[in-house]
Amino acid sequence: xxxxxxxxxxxxxxxxxxxxxxxxxxxxxxxxxxxxxxxxxxxxxxxxxxxxxxxxxxxxxxxxxxxxxxxxxxxxxxxxxxxxxxxxxxxxxxxxxxxxxxxxxxxxxxxxxxxxxxxxxxxxxxxxxxxxxxxxxxxxxxxxxxxxxxxxxxxxxxxxxxxxxxxxxxxxxxxxxxxxxxxxxxxxxxxxxxxxxxxxxxxxxxxxxxxxxxxxxxxxxxxxxxxxxxxxxxxxxxxxxxxxxxxxxxxxxxxxxxxxxxxxxxxxxxxxxxxxxxxxxxxxxxxxxxxxxxxxxxxxxxxxxxxxxxxxxxxxxxxxxxxxxxxxxxxxxxxxxxxxxxxxxxxxxxxxxxxxxxxxxxxxxxxxxxxxxxxxxxxxxxxxxxxxxxxxxxxxxxxxxxxxxxxxxxxxxxxxxxxxxxxxxxxxxxxxxxxxxxxxxxxxxxxxxxxxxxxxxxxxxxxxxxxxxxxxxxxxxxxxxxxxxxxxxxxxxxxxxxxxxxxxxxxxxxxxxxxxxxxxxxxxxxxxxxxxxxxxxxxxxxxxxxxxxxxxxxxxxxxxx
Amino acid sequence: xxxxxxxxxxxxxxxxxxxxxxxxxxxxxxxxxxxxxxxxxxxxxxxxxxxxxxxxxxxxxxxxxxxxxxxxxxxxxxxxxxxxxxxxxxxxxxxxxxxxxxxxxxxxxxxxxxxxxxxxxxxxxxxxxxxxxxxxxxxxxxxxxxxxxxxxxxxxxxxxxxxxxxxxxxxxxxxxxxxxxxxxxxxxxxxxxxxxxxxxxxxxxxxxxxxxxxxxxxxxxxxxxxxxxxxxxxx
Numbered sequence: 001x002x003x004x005x006x007x008x009x010x011x012x013x014x015x016x017x018x019x020x021x022x023x024x025x026x027x028x029x030x031x032x033x034x035x036x037x038x039x040x041x042x043x044x045x046x047x048x049x050x051x052x053x054x055x056x057x058x059x060x061x062x063x064x065x066x067x068x069x070x071x072x073x074x075x076x077x078x079x080x081x082x083x084x085x086x087x088x089x090x091x092x093x094x095x096x097x098x099x100x101x102x103x104x105x106x107x108x109x110x111x112x113x114x115x116x117x118x119x120x121x122x123x124x125x126x127x128x129x130x131x132x133x134x135x136x137x138x139x140x141x142x143x144x145x146x147x148x149x150x151x152x153x154x155x156x157x158x159x160x161x162x163x164x165x166x167x168x169x170x171x172x173x174x175x176x177x178x179x180x181x182x183x184x185x186x187x188x189x190x191x192x193x194x195x196x197x198x199x200x201x202x203x204x205x206x207x208x209x210x211x212x213x214x215x216x217x218x219x220x221x222x223x224x225x226x227x228x229x230x231x232x233x234x235x236x237x238x239x240x241x242x243x244x245x246x247x248x249x250x251x252x253x254x255x256x257x258x259x260x261x262x263x264x265x266x267x268x269x270x271x272x273x274x275x276x277x278x279x280x281x282x283x284x285x286x287x288x289x290x291x292x293x294x295x296x297x298x299x300x301x302x303x304x305x306x307x308x309x310x311x312x313x314x315x316x317x318x319x320x321x322x323x324x325x326x327x328x329x330x331x332x333x334x335x336x337x338x339x340x341x342x343x344x345x346x347x348x349x350x351x352x353x354x355x356x357x358x359x360x361x362x363x364x365x366x367x368x369x370x371x372x373x374x375x376x377x378x379x380x381x382x383x384x385x386x387x388x389x390x391x392x393x394x395x396x397x398x399x400x401x402x403x404x405x406x407x408x409x410x411x412x413x414x415x416x417x418x419x420x421x422x423x424x425x426x427x428x429x430x431x432x433x434x435x436x437x438x439x440x441x442x443x444x445x446x447x448x449x450x451x452x453x454x455x456x457x458x459x460x461x462x463x464x465x466x467x468x469x470x471x472x473x474x475x476x477x478x479x480x481x482x483x484x485x486x487x488x489x490x491x492x493x494x495x496x497x498x499x500x501x502x503x504x505x506x507x508x509x510x511x512x513x514x515x516x517x518x519x520x521x522x523x524x525x526x527x528x529x530x531x532x533x534x535x536x537x538x539x540x541x542x543x544x545x546x547x548x549x550x551x552x553x554x555x556x557x558x559x560x561x
Numbered sequence: 562x563x564x565x566x567x568x569x570x571x572x573x574x575x576x577x578x579x580x581x582x583x584x585x586x587x588x589x590x591x592x593x594x595x596x597x598x599x600x601x602x603x604x605x606x607x608x609x610x611x612x613x614x615x616x617x618x619x620x621x622x623x624x625x626x627x628x629x630x631x632x633x634x635x636x637x638x639x640x641x642x643x644x645x646x647x648x649x650x651x652x653x654x655x656x657x658x659x660x661x662x663x664x665x666x667x668x669x670x671x672x673x674x675x676x677x678x679x680x681x682x683x684x685x686x687x688x689x690x691x692x693x694x695x696x697x698x699x700x701x702x703x704x705x706x707x708x709x710x711x712x713x714x715x716x717x718x719x720x721x722x723x724x725x726x727x728x729x730x731x732x733x734x735x736x737x738x739x740x741x742x743x744x745x746x747x748x749x750x751x752x753x754x755x756x757x758x759x760x761x762x763x764x765x766x767x768x769x770x771x772x773x774x775x776x777x778x779x780x781x782x783x784x785x786x787x788x789x790x791x792x793x794x795x796x
Contacts, residue, residue, distance in 0.1 A: 098653070104764045108598060112768070115594050115775050119587045123783070127794065233756075238766070242756025249758065253705040266709050268650030269614065274761050275744040276605055280654045285606045289599065315794040316787075319780045326776050330769045337765050348652050348709075350716040471570040548568040556570055557794060558577050 032178040037376025041176060044214065044380050045191065048387070049198055051207050070205065072317055076324025078205050079308055081212035083325070084332055085161075085389035086168020087449040089219065089382045090361050092333070096340035097360045100273040102283040103340065105292040106450075107333050111326065112292070113299025118322045121300060123315040124468045127555050131310055132396075133303040133460060134404035140467040140551075141478040142544060144409060149482055151404035153459050154303040158397035159434060161302070161452035165386045165393070166192075166438035171359050172382045182439055188383075189435035196391045196427060211388040216331055218381025222365045222374055223338050229368065230257050230265055230342075241338045248273045248344060260369035263349040273344055287519065291450070294521035298453025301461030304389075304396035339364050394427050401426030450518040454492070458485035458524030466532050471551050474543045477536030485528035492520035579790040586782050590775050597771055605760055609745040617742035620644035621735075627670065628731060635674060635698075642670045642699045646710040648741045649717050659737045662730050664719050672721045674698040687718050 070078075088110065096103030130136045133154050138147025169192060170185035177184065223237040233240030249271045254264035272280040277288055299305065312318045343360045346352075346367035355363050361382070365375045402422035407414050414422070462481050466473040496517035498505050505511075515523065552558045575581040619640050626633040627641045645667040648655065655663070668687070672680060675698060682691050692714050701707040701714075752759040757766075787794060 100654075101761065101764075104761075108764060108768050111772050112594065112598055115590070115772050118776050119590050119779050123794070239755055242754075242762060245757055245761055246753065251706060254708050263712070264709065268647055268706055268709055269616075270651050270654075271614065271744045271746075272651065272654055272741065274758055275746060275750060276602075276609060276760060278744055279611075279739075280651070280741045285602070289602060292598065292602075316784065319783060323773070323776045323780050327773050330773055333769055334766060344653070348650065349712060350649075350652050469570065469572040471568065545568065548570065551570050552568040552576070556580060557792060558568075558570075558580060 034176050034178065034372070034376060036373045037176045037379050040373070040376050041380045041383060044384060045195065045387075048207050048211070048384075049195065051210060052198070072320035073324050074205075074209055075312060075317065075321035076326075076328055077212040078208040079321055079325030080328035080332075081208040081215060081385070081388040082308060082392045083305065083329055083389070084212075084215055084385050085449070086165050086171075086382060086386040088329075088332060088336070089215065089385040090168050090171065090358055091164070091449065092336045093339040093343070093361045093364075094357045094359075096337055097343050098357050099281040099283055100278055101276045102278075102281055102288060104337070105288045106295065107336065109292040109295025109453075110299060111330060111333055113296040114322060114326045114329070116296060117300040117305070118319060118326075121306070121464055121468060122309050122318045122322055124555050125306060125309045125464070126312060126315045126318040127557070128468075129310070129554075131307075132399055132404055133306050133464075134400055135408075136467070137460075137463050137478070138404070138408070140547065141463075141473075141475045142547060143475050143478070146475070146478055146482070147404060148409055150460070150463070151400040151409075153455070153486075154400040154404070155397050155430070157303060157452045157456050157460070158393045158400070159430060159437075160455070161304075161449055162390060162393045162397070162430070162434040163437045164449035164452075165390045166434050168358070169383060169386045169390070170438060171356070172362075172379050172386075175359060175362060176376070176379055185435055185438050189431055189438070192387055192390050193394075193428065193431040195387060196394050196431075197424065208388055211384045212328060215381050215385045215388075216328070218377045218384075219332055220335055222368075222370055222378055223335055225370055225374065226338075226342050226365070226368045237338055238334045241341055244338070244341045244345070245274050248341060249275075252345065258369075259346050259349075259352075259367045261349075261352060261367065263351065265345060267345045267348040270344070270348075273341070287516075290516075290519040290522040294454045294457050294519040294525075295450065296457075297461045297521060297525050298450075298455075298457035301456035301459070301464065302452070303400065303456070303460065304392045306460075306464070307396055307399075342368060394430060397430045398423045398426035401430075451493075451496075454517070454519060454521040454524070455489050457521035458489050458528055462525060462528040462532055466529065466536075468551075468555065470533075470536075471543055471548045473532055473536045474539055474541060476539035476541060477532040477534075480535030481528040481532030484531035485524050488515065488520055488524035488527060491515060492517050492524075577790075579786065579792050582786050582790070583783075586779065586786070590779055594772075594775060598768060601763065605747070605749055608747040608749060610747060611743045612746040613739075614647075614742045614744070616644045616647045617738055620738050620742075624735065628726060628734075638670055638674050639698075639700050642667055642674075643701075643710065644738070645670070646699075646713055646717065648738060649713055650709060651741055655741060659733075659740075661719075662733050662737055664717050665721075665730055666726060666734055667717055668719050668721050669723075669726055671695045671698060671718060672724075686720050689715070692718050 092103060092106050092110075095106055125136070128136055128140075130139060132151075134147050134150035137150035138144065166185060166189055169188035170181055172184075173179070173188040174181050174184035177187070179187075220237075224234055227237040227240050227244075228234035232243050248267060249269065251269035252266045254266040257265040259265060272278040277283055277285045309318050312321060339361045343355075343364035346364055347355055347360075352367065362375060362379055365378055402419050402425075406422045407419055411418075459482055462485060463478060466477070466481070491511065492515040495505060495508065495511045495515065499508065499512060569576070572584060572587075575584045623633060623637040623640045623644075626637050633641070645663050649660065649663050649667070675694070679691065679694070682688070687695075695714055695718055696711045699710075701711045703711065749760045749763075750758050754762045786792070
């Protein structure tokens with residue numbers, strides 16, 4: 001088995017560093033089949049599947065416990081690659097490229113949420129000892145109805161989060177295979193579905209560690225080359241790009257080098273790239289704060305993120321794996337703005353043409369005239385990022401479907417075999433649905449994902465927060481909170497979708513600004529929390545003693561003697 | 562004390578010593594977290610003021626002569642054209658509508674500077690040679706920013722339809738220039754740190770470092786606290 005891996009990696013290595021055979025002109029940004037990148041991608045996919053097969057869990061018990069033997073560092077890597085998606089890899093740089101400082105609200109929002117998750121929830125969730133988010137909600141609020149709602153929300157959130165990933169996969173397949181977006185999404189979706197079904201129950205954690213290494217290396221290598229090539233501090237581009245930002249503000253005179261298309265590496269003064277909420281970007285300070293807040297609480301409420309804490313062995317490991325996980329995530333987030341900065345300069349000449357903003361990470365390396373296989377490896381890294389997240393999401397969505405909805409509510413007598421069948425069915429249904437929505441091409445990748453975040457922040461986050469920290473929160477309160485949170489979400493979504501299809505609705509401008517689909521949680525979450533508290537206080541039906549006892553003794557470990 | 566009260570879990574009313582410590586720790590970290598992220602940005606909102614780029618001042622100083630009473634000297638026309646090119650150079654952030662207004666104004670201004678013999682060609686379709694000459698009339702050299710502006714000309718000079726600017730362009734142009742040339746600035750954005758504008762470094766790098774450190778502090782402090790209170794997490 002080791003021999004096989006060695007051969008595979010040697011092959012990958014050879015491809016990367018001696019592949020002048022496959023090198024082709026980088027000036028054609030898209031529209032052709034790229035052999036080198038295609039081979040890298042296929043080798044990576046085969047590696048993932050083989051790793052899965054060789055690290056197969058022998059039964060469901062070891063599958064769940066797979067994380068229990070690994071160190072917090074390894075678990076941190078798994079958290080990071082489960083987390084880092086097409087939105088992190090491609091979307092963030094795309095938003096910063098188009099809207100400058102505004103994009104940093106995504107960087108801060110997607111990392112700051114982990115602080116909340118750790119200090120408020122991680123250890124307690126682990127000690128609660130359930131398998132899914134809906135399990136927690138159903139048990140804590142002693143209601144089958146809420147369990148169903150929780151499962152529905154988990155499916156819906158995983159679903160919309162997944163749409164963004166599929167869009168990213170489609171974009172990269174389009175670039176690598178030179179086909180149109182529709183076919184790229186369809187092919188990408190089939191590949192990721194096959195991959196999840198084959199390796200879904202196999203060595204997921206091991207794969208996530210390998211995927212993390214690939215994601216981060218492929219993302220960072222081009223930055224060293226770009227910084228070196230255009231004369232910036234290249235030993236640590238994450239620090240060196242400060243000069244790039246300042247240069248964009250004051251302008252760069254020609255003479256620092258040329259792009260792959262023969263234009264100067266030069267730009268006229270463009271302070272709009274770095275100044276806060278610049279009028280030119282059309283984004284305001286309120287939007288910056290609202291997005292940042294929504295993404296933070298959304299992070300702490302995402303089912304597929306929360307679910308990772310159920311499988312760590314001890315609460316202590318849960319905490320330390322978050323510390324490592326956040327550090328590993330930050331390595332990518334520290335680097336992402338560099339792509340947008342170089343992209344801004346390299347595409348400043350109008351003759352470069354209008355670039356698809358979502359693929360700016362890849363175009364930047366092409367315009368910087370980097371070795372084509374480095375670019376190919378980068379694109380393959382983007383696909384890995386999307387794959388690792390999609391398989392996590394499909395599993396989360398499918399388990400909500402088979403475990404929470406089917407087994408716990410519809411048919412409690414279902415055998416293990418029927419449950420597995422339902423899980424597979426759920427995976428396929430979800431993948432197909434997501435592919436259809438992704439084909440409609442509703443918005444930028446990162447923003448599609450933001451819908452999922454706001455919704456999680458409005459509904460699941462308040463339920464967990466109050467459920468863990470206040471035993472007074474009861475079934476009536478939970479219902480009130482869920483209804484308040486989802487009504488805000490519903491209004492926002494109706495206006496968002498209505499706007500897309502050109503319907504005119506009352507107060508459209510006002511609602512679109514304050515309850516935009518991307519950041520409605522700034523209002524929805526506090527409203528849900530307040531409704532929950534008020535209804536809990538009013539309701540005569542108090543939380544049953546055994547739940548209070550469980551919460552105090554097991555979850556918070558209060559010494560009652 | 563009823564049984565219900567004994568098992569009451571409330572973040573703000575911790576029942577054990579360990580829980581008290583936990584509440585204190587979480588509160589401190591959450592406050593640091595909130596002040597660092599939202600406090601800083603509220604400060605940024607308060608201290609920044611809209612600041613114009615030099616280009617806007619140049620533009621405004623020649624606007625009345627160039628557009629309103631057509632008494633502009635060639636030099637003024639040149640300043641006018643350059644300021645439009647500076648905005649067109651922002652390329653990706655400028656919307657297509659705005660670009661066409663800018664291009665129309667630029668072509669009109671260059672048209673006015675050309676000798677009468679060439680003017681007719683602008684009314685048809687400007688060719689490469691004409692565009693080369695335009696650089697001379699605007700007074701663009703081949704070095705520095707001038708070269709970038711010169712490279713912009715081929716995509717920026719369009720056919721001139723009227724010998725005077727349309728009224729809608731006259732109305733829109735000053736607004737467009739303001740939109741792209743006014744930025745929110747303050748001492749926080751002017752101060753440089755590690756080469757970055759300070760606010761950019763703070764948000765893009767420092768906040769992320771702070772998040773990791775906060776998590777680290779929490780993990781270490783929890784381990785210590787559990788040891789101190791002989792708190793066994795797993796049962």
